[in-house]
Amino acid sequence: GGRASSAMEKEAVAAIARMIGWDTHLGHLCSGGTMANLEALWVAGQLHPGKTVVASTQAHYTHQRIAGVLGLPFETIPCDRAGRIDTAALSRRLAAGGVGTIVATMGTTATGAVDPLDAIVELRSRYDFRIHADAAYGGYFLLVKDLDAQTRRAFDRIAEAASVVIDPHKHGLQPYGCGCVLFRDPSMGRLYSHDSPYTYFTSTEMHLGEISLECSRPGAAAVALWATQRLFPLVCDGEFARGLTNGRAAALELYERLRKDGRFVIGSAPELDIIVWAPRAKRISEASALSQRIFDEAARRHLHLALATLPVHLIDVEDMQRDQDTIFCLRSVLMKPEHRAWVDRIWSILDDATTAAAVKR
Amino acid sequence: GGRASSAMEKEAVAAIARMIGWDTHLGHLCSGGTMANLEALWVAGQLHPGKTVVASTQAHYTHQRIAGVLGLPFETIPCDRAGRIDTAALSRRLAAGGVGTIVATMGTTATGAVDPLDAIVELRSRYDFRIHADAAYGGYFLLVKDLDAQTRRAFDRIAEAASVVIDPHKHGLQPYGCGCVLFRDPSMGRLYSHDSPYTYFTSTEMHLGEISLECSRPGAAAVALWATQRLFPLVCDGEFARGLTNGRAAALELYERLRKDGRFVIGSAPELDIIVWAPRAKRISEASALSQRIFDEAARRHLHLALATLPVHLIDVEDMQRDQDTIFCLRSVLMKPEHRAWVDRIWSILDDATTAAAVKR
CATH class of the missing domain: 3.40.640.10 (Type I PLP-dependent aspartate aminotransferase-like (Major domain))
Structure with a gap:
């Protein structure tokens, strides 16, 4: 410079x-x-x-x-x-x-x-x-x-x-x-x-x-x-901060939908704008495999999620059989202000991808 | 990526x-x-x-x-x-x-x-x-x-x-x-x-x-x-290599002009496209001070040289009094293919700036 x-x-x-x-x-x-x-x-x-x-x-x-x-x-x-x-x-x-x-x-x-x-x-x-x-x-x-x-x-x-x-x-x-x-x-x-x-x-x-x-x-x-x-x-009160607030709001909203939907298990409520979750299954290993299939089905529908390997204790896996110490999760980063307006569409594609992935099981 | x-x-x-x-x-x-x-x-x-x-x-x-x-x-x-x-x-x-x-x-x-x-x-x-x-x-x-x-x-x-x-x-x-x-x-x-x-x-x-x-x-x-x-x-025989060859040719040409001009002392012939030189003076310290003035005068004329502190042995200072171990030199990097066509203009401005700097001594 x-x-x-x-x-x-x-x-x-x-x-x-x-x-x-x-x-x-x-x-x-x-x-x-x-x-x-x-x-x-x-x-x-x-x-x-x-x-x-x-x-x-x-x-x-x-x-x-x-x-x-x-x-x-x-x-x-x-x-x-x-x-x-x-x-x-x-x-x-x-x-x-x-x-x-x-x-x-x-x-x-x-x-x-x-x-x-x-x-x-x-x-x-x-x-x-x-x-x-x-x-x-x-x-x-x-x-x-x-x-x-x-x-x-x-x-x-x-x-x-x-x-x-x-x-x-x-x-x-x-x-x-x-x-x-x-x-x-x-x-x-x-x-x-x-x-x-x-x-x-x-x-x-x-x-x-x-x-x-x-x-x-x-x-x-x-x-x-x-x-x-x-x-x-x-x-704090500017346009830039509002963008971050909106991303976090989108993450919180998507987190609530995941939490209330019996098909999923989730991590803690998002502190910032990242959420992680996994499909519910009998065993951790099955949930991990299903995460990959949902990821693929979502990508085919142009919803590009991420994948993350996390220690099982970071996800509230409830009564799933813990046959593995880590779980392969789905992950989404809601960092764009626009994500707040997109939550319905994201949810709709995720819903559809989850159904398709379950059928292929 | x-x-x-x-x-x-x-x-x-x-x-x-x-x-x-x-x-x-x-x-x-x-x-x-x-x-x-x-x-x-x-x-x-x-x-x-x-x-x-x-x-x-x-x-x-x-x-x-x-x-x-x-x-x-x-x-x-x-x-x-x-x-x-x-x-x-x-x-x-x-x-x-x-x-x-x-x-x-x-x-x-x-x-x-x-x-x-x-x-x-x-x-x-x-x-x-x-x-x-x-x-x-x-x-x-x-x-x-x-x-x-x-x-x-x-x-x-x-x-x-x-x-x-x-x-x-x-x-x-x-x-x-x-x-x-x-x-x-x-x-x-x-x-x-x-x-x-x-x-x-x-x-x-x-x-x-x-x-x-x-x-x-x-x-x-x-x-x-x-x-x-x-x-x-x-x-080796492409346009990109020709650009490098031209830059080196420009450096060699400018080096030859500096070498033949009694007002300057110079370093070794350029291996790539960089040349270093200094104004001739009675003492190294004077040459160093004059380098700065030439630099300034050249910049006023929109010729932007660089300055470099070099060990005296890298410059052929001939009979200049070695009152310092390092010499503050002028430096030019002729890395643009266009520099070859610009050598006359560079020389003309440098000549003018050197004259102006000498007058202010």
């Missing part, structure tokens, strides 16, 4: 920092959530060298990969039935010692569960650790007013994390290739310091290339994000 | 592998050269854990950064007067032991110098190490026939590197956000293995997400690269 796009990047990132609740910060755009999380854990590892990074079993798999790349020990903590990190288990792990960083997932990619950041922050009264909030998926839901009380309490503490990752290429209306990492403490910039012999000589102030592990980056991403944020400001 | 863009990515990357001279390979696109080099050094580090990565003092600064991120020891090897890695010094360093990986820069970013890969390959008869060819900048010059003999000999051995990085967003006519990493041995894929619980279930064959440290990536980059390579195939 050039001078203009760098200025726009600084403004756009500052707006995200203000959304988090930070007046000062250090941060920049990067190519995506993996690179953003890599920078956050790289900084965390420099401040707590050799100490363990912990994340929930439902955290994005990139954290384990990244910890491996950085040479940091990594452990997972079990989740509760809603897919949130189990704070009792986390507390026991902290008591055992050696934990440097807790990754709090603010919206898991599989089910949209939000880790109880409020409880994690409270644990700092007893233990010394760094909190990295991976809000790559869910970060913008900060702006939504009518979240569940528990989700709201978690988001309300995000300013107390040491670092936050948000992907504008998810809910931020940007195309792929736009992640964002932010640090609460601007002095983290010292960890990035390096000498580049041939670039940036036209600027005397600290430039973005000095606070990024990536070198030259597309200015276009910054320009697009800046422009989007001018048109759709990151405020 | 989706299915179509993944298929296009595989085809586009295979075409780059064939250009290198590989019938089989493992590789993928990524967000840029830093991420591509990170993956290459990450693989190198897994195969030679704890061993030192060496690169020349003119290698891109990202290698030192990346080695630090990966927790690998890193050392630099001096360069000869042309900015290429000094093979005698490299040989001595290998004899001292502990080197796992040599980064051969196939076109430095500062001056376009190409490390003598042929000599580095020969060193493997005596020492056991892995070669990573960082051809992020210069890789496509493989296709240019009339390189200097030494440069040609280096490129002719690139197929013997274990990994190669090429940035299509440099000479490959792509916008930012398109790097490429390739491994000669497809079995390197085993080092990437991971489980993603919720993606890719629609494909049974190995997918690109399984051989990349990044997770979801823009399919648009793959589509654009694939389409570009269909229109401008990666062949």
Whole structure:
């Protein structure tokens, strides 16, 4: 990027920092959530060298990969039935010692569960650790007013994390290739310091290339994000927040229909805009097979669902025979504002696909 | 990316592998050269854990950064007067032991110098190490026939590197956000293995997400690269190669004018399409200050040069007083085919800017 796009990047990132609740910060755009999380854990590892990074079993798999790349020990903590990190288990792990960083997932990619950041922050009264909030998926839901009380309490503490990752290429209306990492403490910039012999000589102030592990980056991403944020400001009562609210409303509505329909078993009520469910069957293995058939039948009808393998305890499988520890579920992400108006049509196709899949059993 | 863009990515990357001279390979696109080099050094580090990565003092600064991120020891090897890695010094360093990986820069970013890969390959008869060819900048010059003999000999051995990085967003006519990493041995894929619980279930064959440290990536980059390579195939006698040849011809022509003009001192003849030079002065410090003034005067005349700090030994400073170890030079990258036709105009503006800068001294 050039001078203009760098200025726009600084403004756009500052707006995200203000959304988090930070007046000062250090941060920049990067190519995506993996690179953003890599920078956050790289900084965390420099401040707590050799100490363990912990994340929930439902955290994005990139954290384990990244910890491996950085040479940091990594452990997972079990989740509760809603897919949130189990704070009792986390507390026991902290008591055992050696934990440097807790990754709090603010919206898991599989089910949209939000880790109880409020409880994690409270644990700092007893233990010394760094909190990295991976809000790559869910970060913008900060702006939504009518979240569940528990989700709201978690988001309300995000300013107390040491670092936050948000992907504008998810809910931020940007195309792929736009992640964002932010640090609460601007002095983290010292960890990035390096000498580049041939670039940036036209600027005397600290430039973005000095606070990024990536070198030259597309200015276009910054320009697009800046422009989007001018048109759709990151405020609670704006058009942008209404889009997120509508997506969540669509997820809640579809969840209610699934819950009341005897053909399905479901996960917890959606915290954000993702729902997971499975067809009811005698055994888990049969339900898993039927999920695949419903997926295929829906796709033939141009309803493109997703599939997810989840631990059985995340789904209320009731009296189904637990012949497997994981269940192959259907998954839908209602992230477009239009989804709210489409719920009837989605339901109609899903109904039809489910009937067709059952016949083929 | 989706299915179509993944298929296009595989085809586009295979075409780059064939250009290198590989019938089989493992590789993928990524967000840029830093991420591509990170993956290459990450693989190198897994195969030679704890061993030192060496690169020349003119290698891109990202290698030192990346080695630090990966927790690998890193050392630099001096360069000869042309900015290429000094093979005698490299040989001595290998004899001292502990080197796992040599980064051969196939076109430095500062001056376009190409490390003598042929000599580095020969060193493997005596020492056991892995070669990573960082051809992020210069890789496509493989296709240019009339390189200097030494440069040609280096490129002719690139197929013997274990990994190669090429940035299509440099000479490959792509916008930012398109790097490429390739491994000669497809079995390197085993080092990437991971489980993603919720993606890719629609494909049974190995997918690109399984051989990349990044997770979801823009399919648009793959589509654009694939389409570009269909229109401008990666062949020696094609339009694309002619573009590179023209850029190099422009650099050679400008180099000759600078060499014959008593007002300037210059670096070695360009191996690719980059030239560096400085105004002649009594002392190095004066030449450096004058470089900045010429840069400014040229910019006022809409000729946008670059500036680079180089070790004095890379410039033929003749009898200038060496009151500094580094010299602040002017730098120009003639990477557009049109530059060949623009040489007269560039020279005319540079001449004018140099005169104006001298008057202000």
